[in-house]
Amino acid sequence: MLGKRQLQEIINWMKQTNEINENIIHWETIEGKEAINVPFPEELHPKLQAALEKRGITSLYSHQREAFDYGMKGMDFTAVTPTASGKTLCYNLPVLQTILENVEARALYMFPTKALSYDQKSELNELIDEAGIEINSYTYDGDTPAHIRQKIRKAGHIVITNPDMLHSGILPHHTKWVSLFENIKFIIVDELHIYRGVFGSHTANVIRRLKRICRFYGSDPVFICTSATIANPKELAEALTGKTMQLIDQNGAPSGRKHFVFYNPPIVNKQLNIRRSATLEVRKLAGEFLKNKIQTIIFAKSRVRVEIILTYLQELIKDKIGPKGIRGYRGGYLPTERREIEKGLRNGDIYGVVSTNALELGVDIGQLQVCIMTGYPGTIASAWQQAGRAGRRHGEALILYVASSAPLDQYIINHPEYFFKQSPEVARINPDNLIILVDHVKCAAFELPFKKGETFGGIDVEDVLDYLLDQKILVFSGNKYHWMSDSFPAHNISLRSASQENVVIIDQTDIAHVQVIGEMDTFSALTLLHDEAIYMHQGVQYQVEKLDWEEKKAFVREVQTDYYTDANLAVDLKVLEVDKERETDVAQIQYGDVAVQAMATIFKKIKFETHENIGSGPIHLPEQILHTTSAWISLKDEPNWHKDRLEQGLIGMAHLLKNMVPMYVMCDPSDVYVTPQLKSSHNEKPTIFLYDRYPGGVGLSDQIYDKITDILLEARKMIKNCPCENGCPSCIGTDGTSQNGKIDAITLLNAFLNGVLK
């Protein structure tokens, strides 16, 4: 095979060229594995079998068969399915088989985004067409035209939707969906790992409402979840659905041999620990593969980056493969354009694609030979999803991780054993977050009155119902709580944020099409939506032109800048209640509720690649109070230091910890806030508080409490190995003012782990 030989040649070239190999930190070879095939189930409908055979499929992979058997037995299950392992058959086969056996049967498919629903609908419909069976599947979302909505409600065997639509468009109108809810046999939750944090906590409550309505119509559907590799797929699925899950985690799909290479761009400024730009290194490396017509996917972390890399590469190789040979791919493209690119990749007309994490999810683009990640995708789980894009069933594949100067990037590249040995992150939700719970109890009461003593997702909600009674939102009569307000509760509740008083983000880039692009809780808005802030939304950079605090509106415009903004918060934090505590020999660790009083003071403009501070400005916004959950760690003995050095050490250590948290808890560094206190008002000890950014907490601090010692250990490794001299943005950040910041942070970490040297 020509392609294989060429890739092998380039692999050799990388190993032999000094300019390349001196930047290679680690080379991991992952051996291929054979498929585990099992025969089709005997009861599989002949038409389904024929459709599969038409595609050249003559047997199932072991995990697909296991899924079929669980599904047909009516058992809830979660399948862990890496990229390109034939995931969709895990749910399509039991669903189609069931509908063929009982034409009244219905199924609901839930995907986290609209784009994924469209992809899955086309794939499902292809299978239905090939089988020549009379099964109707439709997507139902905000774009569905009014005239076909009624048809879907009556005649759709399979309804494909997203949680937002389920929440505001389907459940509140369940009386129009009687044939679905009376006959629903399966609920499919695809891309389970996306449902974490606030979004996952909301979706768990939407599912509680969904199950409540199913019960009302006398149905009890089976839940099928599919997930990328995370540390706790079964636990997450059970928390999300409230069902006991069977777990399928042995994958029967074959894979070829893979080379996973860690590449760190050379240092260009030793003192500040600045490296050559990852983008430029990627241009050089990707150009080499594309010139040889080796199919390559390049991941970048923002839409702006995608466009930059794309332009570079098109320029570099247009004579070799033509401008159409390499394409960009991201959220903003039209569906038809995306379909065309996916098809081009599958049939080999397109050699290269530069993408945001949009291509990390289930979209079918076939299997490519090379995957390049420009920067660490943020989690081990995402990195493996992206890596899964390279790797053919036969023949070798290459995955290149090119690190940026960001702290997590540098940590990962210098600790390959961490990446390859560690299980991926834990995904957490907190469906019982009081703010989120109250929102959904309202929606549920609107949908069907609550009977006295009725629980919600197994939770006793009588207090909540009585509170809503006091608020005159509900009325109690005939032993039931009835909805009495004029309003329609689901409209005011966004699944993507955790508080009611949100700042609405309005994009006025195109003055003829001013549109709302998102919402944010007021506490986060202090630091992320102040005037002149650079706000990132799905990888696009916007600048806030004006934040109207009274009206809770932020007006933004799309920009392309080479910096981001970072705001300082003056914080006063009080412990309200301690729920859990434990001690080590030298430290006290606690978890509980806190009240955080915060005022934004100034913001800094920080350059992307180099983290240089290139400007600043004041922020004038009122003080905000956040009630949330926190984990904190205090030193039992105070080191005998000058207060300033202790304080600088705490500031540096806090920055480190914030950046280490995403290695243990699946979240962004911005989902967790850190506040160091020299002498905490709670226990008068030097203390670092880590707390959930969302009011009421979504389970992150809980996990931090469990993992704090591991986080400290990894933080110490990271700072010790950082090649800077006195501290840099990759380790202790830029908030400190001392020349001893790095050494003080290390000493303090030692104190927290091993005790104070006396």
Ligand SMILES: [Zn+2]
């Ligand atoms: Zn450093």
